Amino acid sequence: MGAHPDDMELEAGGSLAKFAKKGYDVYLLILTSGGYTDINGKTYMDDQLKEEAVQATKILGIKDVIFLDYHTKDLPVNGDVISRVDSLINELRPDIFISHHPFDSHQDHKAAAEIMFAVSRQGRVKNVLSGSTLPYRPNVFAFRPQFFVDITETIDTKINAIRAYKTQYQKFGGEILVEHVESMARHYGWAMGYEYAECFEVIRMDDSIWE
Numbered sequence: 163m164g165a166h167p168d169d170m171e172l173e174a175g176g177s178l179a180k181f182a183k184k185g186y187d188v189y190l191l192i193l194t195s196g197g198y199t200d201i202n203g204k205t206y207m208d209d210q211l212k213e214e215a216v217q218a219t220k221i222l223g224i225k226d227v228i229f230l231d232y233h234t235k236d237l238p239v240n241g242d243v244i245s246r247v248d249s250l251i252n253e254l255r256p257d258i259f260i261s262h263h264p265f266d267s268h269q270d271h272k273a274a275a276e277i278m279f280a281v282s283r284q285g286r287v288k289n290v291l292s293g294s295t296l297p298y299r300p301n302v303f304a305f306r307p308q309f310f311v312d313i314t315e316t317i318d319t320k321i322n323a324i325r326a327y328k329t330q331y332q333k334f335g336g337e338i339l340v341e342h343v344e345s346m347a348r349h350y351g352w353a354m355g356y357e358y359a360e361c362f363e364v365i366r367m368d369d370s371i372w373e
């Protein structure tokens with residue numbers, strides 16, 4: 163569950179592609195529609211970002227992408243959004259739920275983490291993970307990843323999905339963004355002896371994950 167289009171590709175694209183390749187049904191829930199005006203006055207349209215999201219999810223092998231269309235930069239944490247995500251949890255019954263970190267520097271990411279905690283209450287989702295979209299997004303002292311996924315086989319797929327977000331790719335410097343994403347995956351891979359890895363902070367994990 164990403165606050166914005168492109169969040170989960172950055173945070174977990176390699177893992178999502180790996181799970182899809184293994185035959186799991188992977189769904190992407192995007193809470194805001196993504197359109198916004200940046201600090202330089204450039205406007206990104208909802209439709210354009212949504213279209214890019216659809217392309218990216220196809221690349222990753224994601225089964226379906228669901229948009230809840232809240233306003234970017236103003237994602238609420240209230241009964242409305244929680245009950246809408248609750249209904250999706252009832253319908254999809256996810257084994258693993260990945261979203262943002264509660265100490266992320268973006269208010270929408272923070273809100274998404276809170277929504278994740280609310281809907282996964284009392285074991286409704288048994289495995290809950292928080293990640294980081296870009297380096298230093300969550301407070302570096304707060305983000306303590308313990309769960310590492312070897313994405314050596316899917317790093318190229320992840321990068322292709324990131325390139326599919328043409329507007330965001332350009333905004334973050336094109337191939338410079340790709341270099342940062344690749345370096346981050348290399349950095350985390352080093353910890354485990356993998357070439358590339360993504361990592362997550364474990365909020366909750368059930369032993370059925372090993373079955």
Ligand SMILES: [Zn+2]
Binds near residue numbers: 165169295
């Ligand atoms: Zn975001």
